[in-house]
Amino acid sequence: MIFSFSATPDFDFLTHFARHVGTAVHHDLLIMPEHLGKGYIRKLAFGSDFKITLHHYTLREDLIIKRNSSGLGNELITIFFYSNEQSLSIAFNDNPLVLFSQRDDSAVQVTSNDLSSTIHFPAHHDIHYVVVAISPAYLTALLAMTNANSVIQTITGSSNSFLFFESMTAETKLLLKHIAAVDMNGSLSHFYMQIKVQELLYLLFHQLTSRENTMHQSINSADAERLLHIRSEIISDLSVPPVLSELARIAAMSETKLKQLFKQTFGDTIYNYYQQVRMQEAAFLLKQGNRSVAEVGYELGFTNLSHFSRLFEKYYGLNPKRYSSQY
Template sequence: MIFSFSATPDFDFMTYFARHIQATVQNGLLVIPDYLGQGSIRRLAFGPDFKITIHRYLLKEDLIIKRNTSGQGNDLITIFFYSNEQALEIAYNDKPQVLFSQRDESAIQVTSNDLSSTIRFPAHQTIHYVVVAIKPLRLQELLAVDEPNSILQTITGSGNSFLFFEQMTAEAKLLLKNIAAVDMTDRLSNFYVQIKVQELLYLVFHKLSLRESTAHQTINSADAEKLLQIRSLIISDLSVPPVIRDLAQIAAMSETKLKQLFKQTFGSTIYTYYQQARMEEAAFLLKQGKHSVGEVGYELGFSNLSHFSRLFEKHYGLNPKRYSYS
């Protein structure tokens, strides 16, 4: 099933999606019809400029959501929390979908409303994601930062195009579970959810506020598509270090532009991102208990196991052997 829409400033996802699947919305709740699957979508508003939509369902067929830029401005910030254990595929500019997570299928995406995107949710798997939509001025008032870095200035400014990714922390995952479990018959449930959503926003923007403050490079849908493609290539074979020159050719960008946009979007340099993914993969394999330290090191391209152990301990505070038993 494909649901396509234009992201106009006043677009109401719930209303139009309900029409698309021949369902109704009652008190902010859309129950998925039996023919399509099971579950629901719930919307809560904390004013006209701050809303949350909670998606939780299992569908009988793939769902593809295509957001098309409207050309009517982008005075809206979307924060997308995806906390599934299954793989999510996301693409920009109507290109083939790109897997944006490997071992931990959780991510946080902060984007302006003017980037086209395509997201595919697989059938027969529980889907759980939350979307927060907020106007820049409301977010600026909530954050109340005297000297915001360039990223916060870009996000809370007017008319800027941006895309940022952050990893989902355990604390954020717990908050999402608490929000999903709220008893909405409680008279103060809306108030409770608003508090929890603000906690989520704090976690996201606290991490973004710690990033290096540099001049913002404007991004478009084609750039975003290429960046996800490059990220996918980097993590597809963690035994081989990335070669910037080759990646720049694939992305059809200069090396300088690729390095700048990658660091801006994902918060670290290409090589640092690669090393972090490498260590996360090592930790995953060690925790499985099916591989020795040597097997994990060699699988990830380390010819010197002492170097592997030192690098792993730098990331996790324990050497690989002790970590595997912790």
């Protein structure tokens, strides 16, 4: 099933999706028709400039959501929290879908509404994600920051095109579970949810404030697509370090532009990002318990196991042997 829409500030996802699947919305709640699957989509509005949509369902067929550019510039900020056991596929500019989540089962995407995107959710898997839509002016007032860094200034400014990805912390994942479990029949549930959504934004923007102050490079859908493709190339074989010149050739960008846009979007340099994902993969493999520390190190391209151990301890606070013994 494909659902396509234009991301204008006045667009109501719930109403139009209900029409698309041939069902009704009652009290801002859509129950999935039985022939499509089970679950729900719920909308909560905390004012005309601040809304949240909660998706919780399992479908009988794949769902592809295509968000088309509004063409209006940054009149709305969309923050997408995805936490699933199934990997997430994202594409920009109508190109083939690129796998975003590998071993990590989560992603946070912050984007202006002038970028087109396509997200693919597989059939027969539990889908849990939250979308926050907020205007730049409302977010500025909510954050009430006096010395915002360049990332926050870009997000809250006008006419900026941007795409930022952040990792999802354990605290954010737990908060999302609590939000999904709230009984909305309670007399103070709406008020409680508003507080929790603001807490969710706090956790995200606390991460974003730690990014370096750099000049923002404008981004378009083609750039975004190339960056996701480069990320896919980086993590496709974690035993081989990335080669900047080769990645720049694949991206059809200069090395300087690629380095700038990658760090801006993902919050770290290409090599540091590679090492981080490499250590996440090492942790995943060690948790499985069917490989020795040496086997994991060699599989990820380390010829010096002492170096592997030191690097792993830098990320996780324990050496690989002690880490694996905990699982």
